[in-house]
Amino acid sequence: MKLVYFAWVRERVGKTDEDVELPEGIGTVADLVRWLKGRGEEYSYAFENEGVVRAAVDHVHVKPEASIAGAREIAFFPPMTGG
Amino acid sequence: MKLVYFAWVRERVGKTDEDVELPEGIGTVADLVRWLKGRGEEYSYAFENEGVVRAAVDHVHVKPEASIAGAREIAFFPPMTGG
Protein backbone atom coordinates (compact mmCIF):
# COMPACT_ATOMS: atom_id res chain seq x y z
CA MET A 1 0.00 0.00 0.00
CA LYS A 2 1.31 3.44 -0.91
CA LEU A 3 1.27 6.25 1.66
CA VAL A 4 1.74 9.88 0.63
CA TYR A 5 2.29 12.94 2.82
CA PHE A 6 1.81 16.64 2.19
CA ALA A 7 2.80 20.02 3.67
CA TRP A 8 3.90 19.88 7.35
CA VAL A 9 2.85 16.24 7.68
CA ARG A 10 5.37 15.47 4.92
CA GLU A 11 8.02 17.57 6.65
CA ARG A 12 7.49 15.88 10.01
CA VAL A 13 7.45 12.36 8.57
CA GLY A 14 10.52 13.31 6.55
CA LYS A 15 9.41 11.77 3.25
CA THR A 16 6.95 12.46 0.46
CA ASP A 17 5.74 8.85 0.12
CA GLU A 18 6.50 5.25 1.00
CA ASP A 19 5.26 1.72 0.35
CA VAL A 20 4.22 -0.20 3.44
CA GLU A 21 3.23 -3.79 4.18
CA LEU A 22 0.52 -3.65 6.80
CA PRO A 23 0.19 -6.33 9.48
CA GLU A 24 -3.14 -8.12 10.03
CA GLY A 25 -5.86 -6.19 11.81
CA ILE A 26 -5.34 -2.73 10.28
CA GLY A 27 -8.83 -2.16 8.93
CA THR A 28 -9.42 1.58 9.13
CA VAL A 29 -7.61 4.90 8.67
CA ALA A 30 -7.51 5.24 12.48
CA ASP A 31 -5.88 1.78 12.78
CA LEU A 32 -3.30 2.83 10.21
CA VAL A 33 -2.49 6.07 12.06
CA ARG A 34 -2.11 4.15 15.34
CA TRP A 35 0.26 1.69 13.64
CA LEU A 36 2.28 4.51 12.02
CA LYS A 37 2.68 6.30 15.37
CA GLY A 38 4.38 3.16 16.71
CA ARG A 39 6.98 3.24 13.93
CA GLY A 40 9.05 6.13 15.22
CA GLU A 41 9.23 9.66 16.61
CA GLU A 42 8.78 11.32 13.23
CA TYR A 43 5.37 9.63 12.89
CA SER A 44 4.25 10.30 16.46
CA TYR A 45 5.22 13.96 15.90
CA ALA A 46 3.33 14.17 12.58
CA PHE A 47 0.20 12.61 14.09
CA GLU A 48 0.52 14.07 17.60
CA ASN A 49 -2.87 15.68 17.27
CA GLU A 50 -4.92 13.11 15.39
CA GLY A 51 -7.92 15.41 15.10
CA VAL A 52 -5.94 17.80 12.90
CA VAL A 53 -4.40 15.56 10.23
CA ARG A 54 -6.76 14.76 7.34
CA ALA A 55 -6.78 11.62 5.23
CA ALA A 56 -7.77 10.65 1.71
CA VAL A 57 -8.18 7.12 0.38
CA ASP A 58 -7.58 6.90 -3.35
CA HIS A 59 -8.08 10.68 -3.76
CA VAL A 60 -11.28 10.88 -1.70
CA HIS A 61 -11.51 12.64 1.68
CA VAL A 62 -12.39 10.14 4.43
CA LYS A 63 -13.01 10.06 8.18
CA PRO A 64 -10.77 8.10 10.59
CA GLU A 65 -13.30 5.27 10.79
CA ALA A 66 -13.21 4.71 6.99
CA SER A 67 -12.08 1.31 5.76
CA ILE A 68 -8.76 1.04 3.93
CA ALA A 69 -9.46 -2.40 2.51
CA GLY A 70 -8.37 -2.55 -1.13
CA ALA A 71 -6.93 0.98 -1.09
CA ARG A 72 -4.07 1.72 -3.47
CA GLU A 73 -2.98 5.09 -2.06
CA ILE A 74 -3.63 6.71 1.30
CA ALA A 75 -2.71 10.35 1.84
CA PHE A 76 -2.21 12.33 5.05
CA PHE A 77 -2.16 16.13 5.15
CA PRO A 78 -3.06 19.22 7.20
CA PRO A 79 -6.35 21.07 6.71
CA MET A 80 -6.42 22.49 3.19
CA THR A 81 -5.57 26.14 2.53
CA GLY A 82 -6.16 26.48 -1.20
CA GLY A 83 -8.08 29.09 -3.14
CA MET B 1 -38.88 74.35 -15.17
CA LYS B 2 -37.51 71.66 -17.46
CA LEU B 3 -39.34 68.35 -17.81
CA VAL B 4 -37.64 65.31 -19.36
CA TYR B 5 -39.16 61.98 -20.38
CA PHE B 6 -37.64 58.56 -21.00
CA ALA B 7 -38.51 55.21 -22.62
CA TRP B 8 -42.24 54.64 -23.12
CA VAL B 9 -43.16 57.73 -21.10
CA ARG B 10 -41.20 59.72 -23.70
CA GLU B 11 -42.94 57.88 -26.55
CA ARG B 12 -46.42 58.46 -25.11
CA VAL B 13 -45.83 62.14 -24.34
CA GLY B 14 -44.29 62.48 -27.81
CA LYS B 15 -41.28 64.56 -26.79
CA THR B 16 -37.96 64.12 -25.02
CA ASP B 17 -38.22 67.30 -22.98
CA GLU B 18 -39.99 70.62 -22.63
CA ASP B 19 -39.92 73.82 -20.59
CA VAL B 20 -43.08 74.58 -18.66
CA GLU B 21 -44.42 77.51 -16.66
CA LEU B 22 -46.32 76.07 -13.73
CA PRO B 23 -49.42 77.78 -12.32
CA GLU B 24 -49.69 78.58 -8.62
CA GLY B 25 -50.35 75.68 -6.26
CA ILE B 26 -48.23 73.00 -7.89
CA GLY B 27 -46.10 72.03 -4.92
CA THR B 28 -45.34 68.34 -5.32
CA VAL B 29 -44.53 65.76 -7.99
CA ALA B 30 -48.09 64.42 -7.62
CA ASP B 31 -49.48 67.95 -8.22
CA LEU B 32 -47.34 68.25 -11.34
CA VAL B 33 -48.53 64.88 -12.69
CA ARG B 34 -52.17 65.91 -12.09
CA TRP B 35 -51.57 69.18 -13.92
CA LEU B 36 -49.80 67.43 -16.84
CA LYS B 37 -52.69 64.96 -17.23
CA GLY B 38 -55.00 67.90 -17.81
CA ARG B 39 -52.88 69.14 -20.72
CA GLY B 40 -53.90 66.53 -23.27
CA GLU B 41 -54.48 62.93 -24.20
CA GLU B 42 -50.79 62.15 -24.66
CA TYR B 43 -50.14 63.08 -21.03
CA SER B 44 -53.16 61.25 -19.64
CA TYR B 45 -52.01 58.17 -21.61
CA ALA B 46 -48.41 58.45 -20.31
CA PHE B 47 -49.57 58.81 -16.73
CA GLU B 48 -52.66 56.58 -16.92
CA ASN B 49 -51.28 54.39 -14.16
CA GLU B 50 -49.65 56.86 -11.79
CA GLY B 51 -48.24 54.11 -9.57
CA VAL B 52 -46.01 52.91 -12.41
CA VAL B 53 -44.28 56.07 -13.65
CA ARG B 54 -41.21 57.06 -11.61
CA ALA B 55 -39.91 60.56 -11.05
CA ALA B 56 -36.57 62.19 -10.33
CA VAL B 57 -36.01 65.78 -9.21
CA ASP B 58 -32.61 67.12 -10.23
CA HIS B 59 -31.28 63.56 -10.81
CA VAL B 60 -32.53 62.12 -7.53
CA HIS B 61 -35.34 59.53 -7.30
CA VAL B 62 -38.32 60.91 -5.41
CA LYS B 63 -41.79 59.86 -4.26
CA PRO B 64 -44.99 61.55 -5.54
CA GLU B 65 -45.31 63.59 -2.36
CA ALA B 66 -41.83 65.15 -2.84
CA SER B 67 -41.66 68.92 -3.19
CA ILE B 68 -40.64 70.40 -6.53
CA ALA B 69 -39.90 73.84 -5.14
CA GLY B 70 -36.69 75.19 -6.67
CA ALA B 71 -36.22 72.19 -8.97
CA ARG B 72 -34.36 72.78 -12.23
CA GLU B 73 -35.19 69.47 -13.96
CA ILE B 74 -37.90 66.93 -13.31
CA ALA B 75 -37.79 63.56 -15.07
CA PHE B 76 -40.51 60.97 -15.61
CA PHE B 77 -39.77 57.38 -16.67
CA PRO B 78 -40.85 53.73 -16.34
CA PRO B 79 -39.31 51.40 -13.74
CA MET B 80 -35.60 50.98 -14.55
CA THR B 81 -34.34 47.91 -16.42
CA GLY B 82 -30.58 48.45 -16.49
CA GLY B 83 -27.78 46.06 -15.62
Add this chain to the structure above:
Amino acid sequence: MARTIRIQSEPFDTAVETAILTEGRADIGAVVAFTGLCRDEGGRLAALELEHYPGMAEAEIDRIAGQAESRWPLLGLTVIHRFGRISPGEEIVLVLAASAHRQAAFEAASFLMDYLKTQAPFWKREHLKDGTTGAWVEAKEADDRAMERWA
Protein backbone atom coordinates in the same frame (compact mmCIF):
# COMPACT_ATOMS: atom_id res chain seq x y z
CA MET C 1 -10.09 54.10 -2.95
CA ALA C 2 -9.94 53.75 -6.73
CA ARG C 3 -13.48 54.29 -8.03
CA THR C 4 -14.19 54.33 -11.77
CA ILE C 5 -17.67 54.92 -13.16
CA ARG C 6 -18.33 55.23 -16.87
CA ILE C 7 -21.41 55.33 -19.06
CA GLN C 8 -20.45 54.73 -22.68
CA SER C 9 -21.71 53.33 -25.98
CA GLU C 10 -18.38 51.63 -26.85
CA PRO C 11 -17.46 48.12 -25.68
CA PHE C 12 -15.17 47.85 -22.66
CA ASP C 13 -12.10 45.68 -22.04
CA THR C 14 -12.41 43.81 -18.76
CA ALA C 15 -8.72 42.84 -18.74
CA VAL C 16 -7.63 46.47 -19.07
CA GLU C 17 -10.06 47.62 -16.39
CA THR C 18 -8.90 44.86 -14.02
CA ALA C 19 -5.24 45.74 -14.62
CA ILE C 20 -5.97 49.40 -13.80
CA LEU C 21 -7.54 48.31 -10.53
CA THR C 22 -4.83 45.88 -9.41
CA GLU C 23 -1.56 47.00 -11.04
CA GLY C 24 1.28 47.62 -8.62
CA ARG C 25 -0.76 46.59 -5.58
CA ALA C 26 -0.11 43.73 -3.19
CA ASP C 27 -2.98 44.27 -0.75
CA ILE C 28 -5.77 43.00 -3.02
CA GLY C 29 -6.55 39.33 -2.43
CA ALA C 30 -9.82 39.04 -4.33
CA VAL C 31 -11.33 40.55 -7.47
CA VAL C 32 -14.87 39.75 -8.52
CA ALA C 33 -15.77 40.73 -12.07
CA PHE C 34 -19.41 40.60 -13.10
CA THR C 35 -20.16 40.89 -16.80
CA GLY C 36 -23.72 41.23 -18.04
CA LEU C 37 -24.25 40.12 -21.64
CA CYS C 38 -27.02 40.57 -24.18
CA ARG C 39 -28.94 37.31 -24.74
CA ASP C 40 -30.86 36.55 -27.94
CA GLU C 41 -33.77 35.01 -25.97
CA GLY C 42 -33.80 31.78 -27.89
CA GLY C 43 -33.05 33.42 -31.23
CA ARG C 44 -35.88 35.96 -30.96
CA LEU C 45 -33.73 39.11 -30.51
CA ALA C 46 -31.62 40.98 -33.06
CA ALA C 47 -30.47 43.49 -30.43
CA LEU C 48 -31.25 45.31 -27.24
CA GLU C 49 -31.39 49.09 -27.29
CA LEU C 50 -30.43 50.78 -24.04
CA GLU C 51 -31.71 54.26 -23.31
CA HIS C 52 -30.35 56.14 -20.31
CA TYR C 53 -30.72 59.43 -18.49
CA PRO C 54 -27.37 61.21 -18.96
CA GLY C 55 -26.19 62.95 -15.83
CA MET C 56 -28.51 61.07 -13.53
CA ALA C 57 -27.09 57.68 -14.57
CA GLU C 58 -23.58 58.70 -13.48
CA ALA C 59 -24.87 60.36 -10.30
CA GLU C 60 -27.00 57.38 -9.32
CA ILE C 61 -24.24 54.80 -9.92
CA ASP C 62 -21.85 57.00 -7.98
CA ARG C 63 -24.30 57.08 -5.09
CA ILE C 64 -24.70 53.28 -5.17
CA ALA C 65 -20.91 52.84 -5.36
CA GLY C 66 -20.52 55.07 -2.31
CA GLN C 67 -23.00 52.87 -0.42
CA ALA C 68 -21.02 49.75 -1.37
CA GLU C 69 -17.79 51.36 -0.19
CA SER C 70 -19.31 52.21 3.18
CA ARG C 71 -20.68 48.68 3.65
CA TRP C 72 -17.63 46.62 2.62
CA PRO C 73 -13.85 47.13 3.01
CA LEU C 74 -13.21 47.60 -0.71
CA LEU C 75 -9.86 48.40 -2.30
CA GLY C 76 -11.24 49.26 -5.74
CA LEU C 77 -14.52 49.52 -7.60
CA THR C 78 -15.30 49.88 -11.30
CA VAL C 79 -18.72 50.16 -12.90
CA ILE C 80 -19.10 50.55 -16.66
CA HIS C 81 -22.57 50.57 -18.20
CA ARG C 82 -23.12 50.76 -21.94
CA PHE C 83 -25.99 52.41 -23.80
CA GLY C 84 -27.19 52.28 -27.39
CA ARG C 85 -27.76 49.25 -29.60
CA ILE C 86 -26.15 46.05 -28.30
CA SER C 87 -26.14 42.73 -30.17
CA PRO C 88 -26.57 39.27 -28.59
CA GLY C 89 -23.30 38.05 -27.11
CA GLU C 90 -22.04 41.60 -26.52
CA GLU C 91 -21.34 43.01 -23.08
CA ILE C 92 -23.76 45.46 -21.46
CA VAL C 93 -22.35 46.05 -18.00
CA LEU C 94 -19.18 45.45 -15.99
CA VAL C 95 -18.81 45.57 -12.22
CA LEU C 96 -15.39 45.00 -10.67
CA ALA C 97 -14.97 44.82 -6.90
CA ALA C 98 -11.56 44.38 -5.27
CA SER C 99 -10.92 43.62 -1.63
CA ALA C 100 -8.42 41.86 0.65
CA HIS C 101 -10.86 38.95 1.03
CA ARG C 102 -13.37 37.22 -1.17
CA GLN C 103 -16.58 37.72 0.82
CA ALA C 104 -16.49 41.52 0.56
CA ALA C 105 -15.73 41.41 -3.17
CA PHE C 106 -18.54 38.93 -3.90
CA GLU C 107 -21.12 40.77 -1.81
CA ALA C 108 -20.25 44.24 -3.10
CA ALA C 109 -20.43 43.12 -6.74
CA SER C 110 -23.75 41.37 -6.16
CA PHE C 111 -25.15 44.40 -4.29
CA LEU C 112 -24.07 46.74 -7.09
CA MET C 113 -25.73 44.59 -9.73
CA ASP C 114 -29.00 44.38 -7.77
CA TYR C 115 -29.01 48.17 -7.43
CA LEU C 116 -28.05 48.82 -11.04
CA LYS C 117 -30.94 46.62 -12.19
CA THR C 118 -33.54 48.50 -10.17
CA GLN C 119 -32.17 51.99 -9.42
CA ALA C 120 -29.94 53.11 -12.28
CA PRO C 121 -31.86 55.08 -14.94
CA PHE C 122 -31.49 52.72 -17.91
CA TRP C 123 -34.28 51.21 -20.02
CA LYS C 124 -34.01 48.31 -22.44
CA ARG C 125 -36.09 47.75 -25.52
CA GLU C 126 -36.04 44.77 -27.79
CA HIS C 127 -35.29 44.75 -31.50
CA LEU C 128 -36.58 41.54 -33.05
CA LYS C 129 -34.97 39.28 -35.64
CA ASP C 130 -37.88 39.94 -38.03
CA GLY C 131 -36.80 43.59 -38.25
CA THR C 132 -39.55 45.04 -36.07
CA THR C 133 -39.08 46.99 -32.88
CA GLY C 134 -40.24 44.94 -29.92
CA ALA C 135 -41.46 45.95 -26.49
CA TRP C 136 -39.73 47.80 -23.70
CA VAL C 137 -38.36 45.21 -21.28
CA GLU C 138 -40.53 45.15 -18.17
CA ALA C 139 -39.02 45.48 -14.72
CA LYS C 140 -39.01 42.19 -12.86
CA GLU C 141 -40.40 41.77 -9.39
CA ALA C 142 -37.58 39.29 -8.72
CA ASP C 143 -35.10 42.14 -9.20
CA ASP C 144 -36.93 44.27 -6.63
CA ARG C 145 -36.88 41.36 -4.20
CA ALA C 146 -33.15 40.81 -4.86
CA MET C 147 -32.52 44.44 -3.96
CA GLU C 148 -34.54 44.19 -0.77
CA ARG C 149 -32.05 41.63 0.56
CA TRP C 150 -29.65 44.51 1.19
CA ALA C 151 -32.07 46.76 3.09
Add this chain to the structure above:
Amino acid sequence: MARTIRIQSEPFDTAVETAILTEGRADIGAVVAFTGLCRDEGGRLAALELEHYPGMAEAEIDRIAGQAESRWPLLGLTVIHRFGRISPGEEIVLVLAASAHRQAAFEAASFLMDYLKTQAPFWKREHLKDGTTGAWVEAKEADDRAMERWA
Protein backbone atom coordinates in the same frame (compact mmCIF):
# COMPACT_ATOMS: atom_id res chain seq x y z
CA MET D 1 -21.95 22.10 -20.35
CA ALA D 2 -18.49 23.51 -20.92
CA ARG D 3 -16.40 22.57 -17.86
CA THR D 4 -12.69 23.38 -17.72
CA ILE D 5 -10.52 22.41 -14.77
CA ARG D 6 -6.77 22.96 -14.74
CA ILE D 7 -4.03 22.76 -12.14
CA GLN D 8 -0.91 24.52 -13.42
CA SER D 9 2.16 26.42 -12.33
CA GLU D 10 1.96 28.98 -15.16
CA PRO D 11 -0.12 32.15 -14.94
CA PHE D 12 -3.53 32.14 -16.63
CA ASP D 13 -5.23 34.67 -18.87
CA THR D 14 -8.71 35.49 -17.63
CA ALA D 15 -9.69 37.21 -20.88
CA VAL D 16 -8.79 34.13 -22.93
CA GLU D 17 -10.60 31.80 -20.54
CA THR D 18 -13.70 34.02 -20.58
CA ALA D 19 -13.68 34.17 -24.38
CA ILE D 20 -13.50 30.35 -24.56
CA LEU D 21 -16.54 30.15 -22.29
CA THR D 22 -18.69 32.74 -24.05
CA GLU D 23 -17.56 32.84 -27.71
CA GLY D 24 -20.31 32.24 -30.25
CA ARG D 25 -23.03 31.95 -27.61
CA ALA D 26 -26.08 34.14 -27.13
CA ASP D 27 -27.70 32.34 -24.19
CA ILE D 28 -25.25 33.53 -21.51
CA GLY D 29 -26.48 36.64 -19.71
CA ALA D 30 -24.06 36.69 -16.78
CA VAL D 31 -20.43 35.78 -16.19
CA VAL D 32 -18.88 36.03 -12.74
CA ALA D 33 -15.09 35.85 -12.65
CA PHE D 34 -13.41 35.43 -9.29
CA THR D 35 -9.66 35.99 -9.17
CA GLY D 36 -7.67 35.21 -6.04
CA LEU D 37 -4.38 37.09 -5.76
CA CYS D 38 -1.30 36.72 -3.59
CA ARG D 39 -1.09 39.49 -0.97
CA ASP D 40 2.17 40.62 0.61
CA GLU D 41 0.55 40.88 4.07
CA GLY D 42 1.67 44.42 4.71
CA GLY D 43 5.07 43.94 3.07
CA ARG D 44 5.95 40.85 5.12
CA LEU D 45 5.78 38.28 2.30
CA ALA D 46 8.19 37.67 -0.58
CA ALA D 47 6.02 34.87 -1.97
CA LEU D 48 3.52 32.14 -1.26
CA GLU D 49 4.44 28.59 -2.15
CA LEU D 50 1.54 26.34 -3.04
CA GLU D 51 1.87 22.61 -2.65
CA HIS D 52 -0.86 20.35 -4.03
CA TYR D 53 -1.79 16.70 -4.28
CA PRO D 54 -1.63 15.89 -8.01
CA GLY D 55 -4.45 13.70 -9.15
CA MET D 56 -6.60 14.34 -6.12
CA ALA D 57 -6.64 18.11 -6.73
CA GLU D 58 -8.18 17.65 -10.19
CA ALA D 59 -10.58 14.95 -8.94
CA GLU D 60 -11.75 17.01 -5.98
CA ILE D 61 -12.30 20.19 -8.01
CA ASP D 62 -14.15 18.15 -10.62
CA ARG D 63 -16.40 16.75 -7.88
CA ILE D 64 -17.08 20.25 -6.51
CA ALA D 65 -17.77 21.56 -10.03
CA GLY D 66 -20.26 18.74 -10.55
CA GLN D 67 -22.05 19.76 -7.34
CA ALA D 68 -22.23 23.37 -8.53
CA GLU D 69 -23.67 22.28 -11.88
CA SER D 70 -26.37 20.24 -10.20
CA ARG D 71 -27.32 23.12 -7.87
CA TRP D 72 -27.42 25.99 -10.37
CA PRO D 73 -28.44 26.26 -14.05
CA LEU D 74 -24.93 26.97 -15.32
CA LEU D 75 -23.91 27.38 -18.94
CA GLY D 76 -20.17 27.16 -18.34
CA LEU D 77 -17.67 26.70 -15.54
CA THR D 78 -13.89 27.17 -15.43
CA VAL D 79 -11.60 26.57 -12.46
CA ILE D 80 -7.86 27.13 -12.74
CA HIS D 81 -5.67 26.74 -9.66
CA ARG D 82 -1.95 27.44 -9.71
CA PHE D 83 0.75 25.75 -7.66
CA GLY D 84 4.42 26.54 -7.00
CA ARG D 85 5.95 29.86 -5.96
CA ILE D 86 3.69 32.86 -6.47
CA SER D 87 4.71 36.48 -5.85
CA PRO D 88 2.53 39.20 -4.31
CA GLY D 89 0.19 40.68 -6.89
CA GLU D 90 0.16 37.48 -8.95
CA GLU D 91 -2.96 35.41 -9.51
CA ILE D 92 -3.47 32.14 -7.61
CA VAL D 93 -6.92 30.98 -8.63
CA LEU D 94 -9.61 31.72 -11.21
CA VAL D 95 -13.26 30.68 -11.06
CA LEU D 96 -15.57 31.57 -13.96
CA ALA D 97 -19.27 30.81 -13.76
CA ALA D 98 -21.62 31.56 -16.67
CA SER D 99 -25.40 31.43 -16.58
CA ALA D 100 -28.46 33.03 -18.16
CA HIS D 101 -29.00 35.12 -15.01
CA ARG D 102 -26.75 36.77 -12.46
CA GLN D 103 -27.91 35.07 -9.26
CA ALA D 104 -26.82 31.57 -10.39
CA ALA D 105 -23.45 32.85 -11.62
CA PHE D 106 -22.74 34.75 -8.37
CA GLU D 107 -23.79 31.89 -6.11
CA ALA D 108 -21.97 29.17 -8.04
CA ALA D 109 -18.71 31.15 -8.08
CA SER D 110 -18.99 31.91 -4.37
CA PHE D 111 -19.80 28.25 -3.58
CA LEU D 112 -16.83 27.04 -5.63
CA MET D 113 -14.45 29.39 -3.84
CA ASP D 114 -15.70 28.34 -0.40
CA TYR D 115 -15.19 24.69 -1.34
CA LEU D 116 -11.79 25.25 -2.95
CA LYS D 117 -10.60 26.99 0.23
CA THR D 118 -11.57 24.11 2.50
CA GLN D 119 -11.78 20.94 0.36
CA ALA D 120 -9.27 21.15 -2.48
CA PRO D 121 -5.90 19.60 -1.52
CA PHE D 122 -3.67 22.68 -1.67
CA TRP D 123 -1.44 24.02 1.07
CA LYS D 124 0.17 27.45 1.25
CA ARG D 125 3.41 28.32 2.96
CA GLU D 126 4.92 31.74 3.38
CA HIS D 127 8.30 32.91 2.14
CA LEU D 128 9.32 36.03 4.00
CA LYS D 129 10.95 39.22 2.71
CA ASP D 130 13.98 38.57 4.97
CA GLY D 131 14.79 35.44 2.93
CA THR D 132 13.57 32.91 5.48
CA THR D 133 10.87 30.32 4.96
CA GLY D 134 7.84 31.19 7.03
CA ALA D 135 5.04 29.10 8.44
CA TRP D 136 2.44 27.00 6.67
CA VAL D 137 -0.73 29.07 6.40
CA GLU D 138 -3.26 27.83 8.92
CA ALA D 139 -6.78 26.92 7.88
CA LYS D 140 -9.31 29.52 9.01
CA GLU D 141 -12.44 28.71 10.94
CA ALA D 142 -14.18 31.47 8.99
CA ASP D 143 -13.60 29.47 5.80
CA ASP D 144 -15.21 26.38 7.34
CA ARG D 145 -18.18 28.47 8.40
CA ALA D 146 -18.43 29.99 4.91
CA MET D 147 -18.60 26.48 3.46
CA GLU D 148 -21.30 25.42 5.90
CA ARG D 149 -23.63 28.04 4.40
CA TRP D 150 -24.09 25.71 1.44
CA ALA D 151 -24.94 22.55 3.41
